Amino acid sequence: MIQNMSFIASNSLQTPSVSWSGLLPAIILAAAAILLLTICSLTPIKITNQQLTIYTCVAAVGSLVATIPLWLRVQDESRGPFSTISGAFGIDGFSLFVTMLLTVSVILVSCLAGVFLKSEDIEGPESYVLLLLSATGGIIMAGANDFIILFLGIEVLSISAYVLAAMNLKRIQSQEAGLKYFVLGAFASGFLLYGIALLYGATGSTELTAIRNFLVDTELTNDTLLLAGLALIIVGFAFKVAAVPFHFWAPDVYQGAPTPFVAYMASAIKAAGFAAMLRVLYVTFGQYRADWQPVIYGIAIATLLLGSLLAIVQTDLKRMLAYSSISHAGYLLVGTQAASDQGVAAVLFYLATYAFMVIGSFAVISLNSGPAGTETDLNSVTGLANRKPMLAIAFTVFLLGQAGIPLTSGFFAKFYVIEAVIEEESFGLAIVAMLAAVIGAFLYLRILVKIWLTNQETVSEEGKMIVIPKQVSFVLTIATIVTLFLGVWPEPLVEMVQRAVPVLMAS
Amino acid sequence: MTLALTIGTEYYLALSALLFTIGAGGLLVRRNPLIMFMCIELMLNAANLAFVSFGKEMGDLGGQLSVLFVLVVAAAEVVIGLAIVVAVMRRRPKASIDEVSVLRG
Numbered sequence: 001m002i003q004n005m006s007f008i009a010s011n012s013l014q015t016p017s018v019s020w021s022g023l024l025p026a027i028i029l030a031a032a033a034i035l036l037l038t039i040c041s042l043t044p045i046k047i048t049n050q051q052l053t054i055y056t057c058v059a060a061v062g063s064l065v066a067t068i069p070l071w072l073r074v075q076d077e078s079r080g081p082f083s084t085i086s087g088a089f090g091i092d093g094f095s096l097f098v099t100m101l102l103t104v105s106v107i108l109v110s111c112l113a114g115v116f117l118k119s120e121d122i123e124g125p126e127s128y129v130l131l132l133l134s135a136t137g138g139i140i141m142a143g144a145n146d147f148i149i150l151f152l153g154i155e156v157l158s159i160s161a162y163v164l165a166a167m168n169l170k171r172i173q174s175q176e177a178g179l180k181y182f183v184l185g186a187f188a189s190g191f192l193l194y195g196i197a198l199l200y201g202a203t204g205s206t207e208l209t210a211i212r213n214f215l216v217d218t219e220l221t222n223d224t225l226l227l228a229g230l231a232l233i234i235v236g237f238a239f240k241v242a243a244v245p246f247h248f249w250a251p252d253v254y255q256g257a258p259t260p261f262v263a264y265m266a267s268a269i270k271a272a273g274f275a276a277m278l279r280v281l282y283v284t285f286g287q288y289r290a291d292w293q294p295v296i297y298g299i300a301i302a303t304l305l306l307g308s309l310l311a312i313v314q315t316d317l318k319r320m321l322a323y324s325s326i327s328h329a330g331y332l333l334v335g336t337q338a339a340s341d342q343g344v345a346a347v348l349f350y351l352a353t354y355a356f357m358v359i360g361s362f363a364v365i366s367l368n369s370g371p372a373g374t375e376t377d378l379n380s381v382t383g384l385a386n387r388k389p390m391l392a393i394a395f396t397v398f399l400l401g402q403a404g405i406p407l408t409s410g411f412f413a414k415f416y417v418i419e420a421v422i423e424e425e426s427f428g429l430a431i432v433a434m435l436a437a438v439i440g441a442f443l444y445l446r447i448l449v450k451i452w453l454t455n456q457e458t459v460s461e462e463g464k465m466i467v468i469p470k471q472v473s474f475v476l477t478i479a480t481i482v483t484l485f486l487g488v489w490p491e492p493l494v495e496m497v498q499r500a501v502p503v504l505m506a507s
Numbered sequence: 508m509t510l511a512l513t514i515g516t517e518y519y520l521a522l523s524a525l526l527f528t529i530g531a532g533g534l535l536v537r538r539n540p541l542i543m544f545m546c547i548e549l550m551l552n553a554a555n556l557a558f559v560s561f562g563k564e565m566g567d568l569g570g571q572l573s574v575l576f577v578l579v580v581a582a583a584e585v586v587i588g589l590a591i592v593v594a595v596m597r598r599r600p601k602a603s604i605d606e607v608s609v610l611r612g
Contacts, residue, residue, distance in 0.1 A: 148573050151577070151580070155584065159583055162587055162591065163590075175598070176595070179592065182588050183534070183547075183588075186588065187547065189551075189584070190527075190530065190550030191531075193550075193551060194550065194554040197554040197557035197558045198557065200557075200569070201561035204565050204567065205569065
């Protein structure tokens with residue numbers, strides 16, 4: 001009987017073993033999204049925005065909790081990182097850290113969305129479904145150990161984000177943002193995919209582990225195909241993280257899209273993009289670092305300088321923060337260029353601290369942007385300190401943090417990135433990064449002067465009362481506390497990012 | 508006399524590179540959103556062709572399999588893209604991407 005059984009088993013299709021617990025964070029988010037979509041499309045019940053926010057937060061918290069046992073398992077010396085689905089999806093400290101970061105930003109963003117989608121008059125479950133799905137894509141990107149899985153993750157993340165950007169059908173800017181984001185995003189995906197195809201041709205596999213082993217074992221006599229593929233992949237990633245010269249979409253999309261989703265794009269999508277980039281460039285193509293490091297060096301310098309210079313001449317707050325987010329991508333590229341474990345840790349630290357600061361900043365901008373959520377001109381914050389002192393203080397903390405002033409987490413973020421690149425003796429890049437920090441500080445000071453030192457000449461007709469809803473003050477409090485706490489005592493996060501090393505595990 | 512014709516992998520790869528260039532170039536030059544979609548499809552299909560020809564040359568199934576995934580993604584992408592275009596064009600009947608320029612820095 002048993003022999004009979006094994007005979008059948010050997011004749012049936014061999015499926016790879018799946019470690020469900022390892023995939024749990026992604027499964028929870030995806031299942032929550034699909035469940036919500038099913039409930040909302042099948043039943044006539046009208047679910048309020050607040051319930052949707054709570055639902056999304058619960059799903060994200062569930063996903064966050066599911067990463068904790070995995071994190072403990074991965075940190076355990078005797079067990080360590082592992083991969084599942086025959087090595088296509090890796091669970092290591094790196095992917096888990098990015099997963100946590102993504103779920104935390106989903107929690108914060110869904111709190112903001114609950115309030116601001118109402119003021120933009122685009123209530124409904126769709127935004128939350130897309131937010132959850134997009135985060136699922138991000139988790140897949142962070143853990144992908146196979147180029148095809150990576151591509152699927154990027155597409156799940158991006159396709160949801162295209163719709164989120166175009167969510168406000170009544171506002172022409174939002175639609176325009178969606179269209180631009182879609183066309184340029186799809187263009188970038190095309191480059192990425194063609195790069196993957198060329199790398200497949202050059203190395204004979206789409207698995208990152210197999211590619212790395214191939215590169216370590218074999219000395220290629222002709223590596224044109226490989227380098228062309230690598231170049232196309234870098235172009236694709238540079239588009240996704242909005243690095244110069246592939247940044248055109250960012251200012252338009254940031255200005256046009258609904259503000260809570262801009263906060264999501266600036267925090268979570270950037271994090272997922274850099275996670276994928278580090279895994280591909282540093283871990284898989286570590287052998288070819290002499291070939292990709294100069295490219296990243298050039299892109300980083302252009303991104304740092306152009307981002308901070310163009311930010312100064314803007315007159316719209318959301319556009320200013322868009323360009324400043326481009327220059328922040330520059331610092332992250334500086335850490336990537338270092339191509340060391342220290343550089344990876346610095347990038348993760350930067351991503352985590354920046355997420356809180358940028359979500360907080362966009363929350364303040366949303367609160368201040370009037371009932372329709374469209375007043376985002378620089379002059380709209382004039383005299384904010386008189387109108388809403390607490391809000392002004394929170395905004396000041398976020399802006400100083402982004403400028404990298406000591407006693408905020410932004411200072412340590414910049415410090416670690418620059419330290420990592422100095423260790424690798426790229427002094428030119430370190431100098432440019434410090435220079436860009438000085439130029440960038442001017443931008444943030446310009447906003448701060450408007451907030452604190454400029455008196456409102458004409459009190460606007462309705463007196464412009466700002467009411468801060470509970471969820472938003474929760475987000476602002478968390479973001480402020482994290483920014484200040486890590487600015488004084490960064491050790492807990494530093495220790496965590498140092499354990500979040502990316503590795504490639506074969507099945 | 509029969510003419511034995513063998514078409515080597517390099518021809519397929521050249522065609523795929525050509526398709527990719529047409530797609531990328533077209534996307535930058537053309538201004539009609541529908542044509543831009545077709546260009547994106549061309550780029551993705553160029554990658555598909557490259558996958559299949561590499562897979563055939565190496566006798567590896569992975570290349571052929573990747574194409575299935577890419578096809579699904581391309582379909583999803585077009586659905587979303589067309590939906591966005593329809594939404595935009597309802598407000599503006601002239602279909603040209605240059606008209607979509609409220610946002611400018």
